[in-house]
Amino acid sequence: MKVLIPTPLRSYTGERLVPAEGATLAEVLADLDERYPGIRFRVIDEQDRMRPHMRFFVNGRAVHDLSVPLTEVDEVVIVQALSGG
Amino acid sequence: MPNKSDPTVSPSTLILVATRKGAWFVHGDATRSRWRLEGPHFLGHIVNHLVLDPRDGRNLLAAVSTGHLGPTVFRSTDLGASWKEAARPPAFAKSPDGQGRAVDHTFWLTPGHPSEPDCWYAGTSPQGLFRSEDGGDTWAPFSSINDDPDYRRWMGTVQDGTPDGPKLHSIIVDPRDPAHLYFAMSGGGVHESRDGGRTFKPLLKGLEVVEGFDVADPTFHDPHCIRLSPANPDRLYQQNHCGLYRLDRPDDNWVRIGNTMPGEVGDIGFPMVVHPRDADRVWVFPMDGQTVWPRTSPDGKPAVYGTRDGGDSWQRLDAGLPSEQAWWTVKRQAMTADAHDPVGLYFGTTSGELWMSADEGGAWTCIARHLPEIYAVEVAQPAETPGR
Numbered sequence: 001m002k003v004l005i006p007t008p009l010r011s012y013t014g015e016r017l018v019p020a021e022g023a024t025l026a027e028v029l030a031d032l033d034e035r036y037p038g039i040r041f042r043v044i045d046e047q048d049r050m051r052p053h054m055r056f057f058v059n060g061r062a063v064h065d066l067s068v069p070l071t072e073v074d075e076v077v078i079v080q081a082l083s084g085g
Numbered sequence: 086m087p088n089k090s091d092p093t094v095s096p097s098t099l100i101l102v103a104t105r106k107g108a109w110f111v112h113g114d115a116t117r118s119r120w121r122l123e124g125p126h127f128l129g130h131i132v133n134h135l136v137l138d139p140r141d142g143r144n145l146l147a148a149v150s151t152g153h154l155g156p157t158v159f160r161s162t163d164l165g166a167s168w169k170e171a172a173r174p175p176a177f178a179k180s181p182d183g184q185g186r187a188v189d190h191t192f193w194l195t196p197g198h199p200s201e202p203d204c205w206y207a208g209t210s211p212q213g214l215f216r217s218e219d220g221g222d223t224w225a226p227f228s229s230i231n232d233d234p235d236y237r238r239w240m241g242t243v244q245d246g247t248p249d250g251p252k253l254h255s256i257i258v259d260p261r262d263p264a265h266l267y268f269a270m271s272g273g274g275v276h277e278s279r280d281g282g283r284t285f286k287p288l289l290k291g292l293e294v295v296e297g298f299d300v301a302d303p304t305f306h307d308p309h310c311i312r313l314s315p316a317n318p319d320r321l322y323q324q325n326h327c328g329l330y331r332l333d334r335p336d337d338n339w340v341r342i343g344n345t346m347p348g349e350v351g352d353i354g355f356p357m358v359v360h361p362r363d364a365d366r367v368w369v370f371p372m373d374g375q376t377v378w379p380r381t382s383p384d385g386k387p388a389v390y391g392t393r394d395g396g397d398s399w400q401r402l403d404a405g406l407p408s409e410q411a412w413w414t415v416k417r418q419a420m421t422a423d424a425h426d427p428v429g430l431y432f433g434t435t436s437g438e439l440w441m442s443a444d445e446g447g448a449w450t451c452i453a454r455h456l457p458e459i460y461a462v463e464v465a466q467p468a469e470t471p472g473r
Contacts, residue, residue: 008154038170042154045187046176053153080153 001070003032004077009043012036020076025056026066028076043078055079098423099164099465100431101145102439103132106457108147110165113452117429117443120452126165134418134461136194138220140202142468146221148191148207156190158207160221164467173223175207175215177231186211186231193418194221195256198263208253212240212270216282228282236285239273239303247271254417255311260318267311267321274306275323291339293327310357310417317364322396324357324369324417331396342396346371350383350390350401356420360428360445365395368402368422368430368446370415381412389430391446405449406440413438418461433459 003020005013013036020035022028026048033040043054048066050056056063057077058070070076098113102124109124126132130149138144143162150156158171177186188209197204197216207215207224216227230236245251251272259265264281267288275292276285287303298305307326314320319334322342329343329352343352353374360366368391373379382388388403413436420432430442437456442449 008151037172038157041174041176042157045155046179047183047185047187048179049183049187051153051155051187082153084152 001028001072001074001076003028004075006078006080008080009039009078012039012042022070024066024070025058025063025068025076028070029066053081053083055081098425098429099137099467100439100441101135101137101461101463101465102433102453102456102459103135103147103418103461103463104433104437104457104459105131108132108135108165109453109456111439111453117423117425117441120441122453123165126168127159131190132460133190133192134194134463136196136463137465137467138196138205139466140196140199142466144220145465146194146205148194150190156188156209158191158194158221158224171217171222171224173225175209175213175224177213178226186213188213189250191215192252193254193256195258198258198260200263204263206256206258206266206268208256208268210250210252212251212253212273214253214256214268214282228278228285230276230285236273239287240270241272241304245272245304255308257311257313257321259313260315267313269308269311269323271309272304272307274303275308275311276303288332288337289339290337291332291341292323292325292330293341295327309355312357312359312367314359314364315361316359320364320395322357322359322367324354326353326374328352329357329369329396340396342392345397346390346399347401350388351375354415355417356415356432358420358422358430361422361424362426362428363393365393366445367392367396368420370420370432372414379412381414385410385412387411387413387434389432389442389446389449402442402446403449404447405442416460418463419459421462421464423464424466429464431462431464433462435459 020028020031100111102109107125107128112121134148145161147159157174159168161168193208195206203220205217213231214227215224217224255269257267266278269275275288277288278285294305310324312322321332323330330339331342332339346352350371354371358368373383390399413434415432423429427445433439439453
């Protein structure tokens with residue numbers, strides 16, 4: 001599947017749209033971290049929680065659980081909920 | 086401290102400035118009269134601390150986060166020409182129930198003892214202590230304090246800390262003994278280990294706390310900055326939420342030295358700087374700690390205060406600084422000294438100005454302005470690189 005990467009994380013990927021594999025969002029993020037070391041910790045903390053202000057969308061719907069199942073045709077979008085100055 | 090006779094040490098002065106929106110290098114010539122601003126590095130990132138390893142003059146570490154992305158550490162061995170992210174940044178141990186603490190940001194970096202050349206320590210918010218044994222590439226929780234029930238109680242919760250989180254800071258390694266360590270917690274007191282961090286115990290005797298609270302409970306102690314005298318490692322100074330203190334080991338009783346400050350200025354502030362060769366000389370930057378704690382320069386008139394007698398008396402050092410309507414202040418990591426003779430002093434302001442004095446506080450000059458809010462200022466002594 002393809003994952004849309006927000007601009008703050010493109011220093012890791014170099015691309016806005018990158019391939020990743022996995023049967024769950026957790027596996028996709030683990031795969032991304034294999035390809036782009038360090039990227040996962042910037043969005044998921046050491047307790048496996050989504051960091052505040054980091055949002056994940058699958059096929060346009062917000063997800064809040066890393067165990068959500070995914071298929072090859074799903075579209076994953078990582079978004080930084082920017083706010084403040 | 087750098088050895089001025091060492092031919093591998095540059096005679097120029099390099100100031101590392103960490104800000105809320107990135108980092109800058111300020112290069113000074115040998116006379117410290119001309120300065121050149123280089124940067125930004127990490128534009129838009131929160132840089133809490135930027136430290137060049139004094140043991141090799143090459144390994145530069147930056148504690149970096151953003152308002153949204155998780156915290157990390159970047160390393161450079163070419164003075165910022167290139168940066169490499171730590172493979173494993175400071176992070177708490179994973180809790181079985183997933184409800185454990187998560188590092189919000191690494192706040193403080195301290196190079197280890199010269200006998201442990203790749204060792205670094207880090208302090209975080211929420212309050213945690215971490216160590217790297219490979220020059221800052223991988224980090225692990227250090228000591229038992231991060232999960233010790235007493236220390237967790239003394240650390241309190243996020244609600245007990247400052248608005249941007251309680252911080253573990255002022256990690257100090259005794260230059261005579263790598264097993265002798267100190268650290269402080271912005272909410273939780275000062276602590277000492279004599280067994281290489283295996284155990285720590287509070288070091289609080291003589292310190293005051295806010296009225297109405299138990300002075301014997303570390304959780305009510307709010308140290309802002311601890312400094313060890315390079316000239317006399319048995320002497321510590323402390324800027325605390327409740328005044329200025331000195332401690333001469335092996336005694337364990339802090340003595341308040343801020344009561345000799347002018348009453349209208351008081352002895353509240355954040356940063357503290359000790360002379361590299363004279364244990365009796367210290368500089369502080371008082372702030373307004375009255376009523377609602379404006380945390381500005383008292384009366385809008387910024388000044389450094391210095392002592393030449395270990396705190397028995399203080400002199401106001403404000404020549405060149407604004408004489409009125411200047412409401413900035415200086416954070417705990419944002420004031421430092423070089424090792425030249427006379428000593429150069431540097432501080433960065435919450436309004437983004439970098440000031441320096443080439444004569445130990447006698448006169449001040451603004452050497453950079455219009456930067457973001459300055460969080461930390463450190464002097465660096467890079468090793469000479471052929472061709473640079």
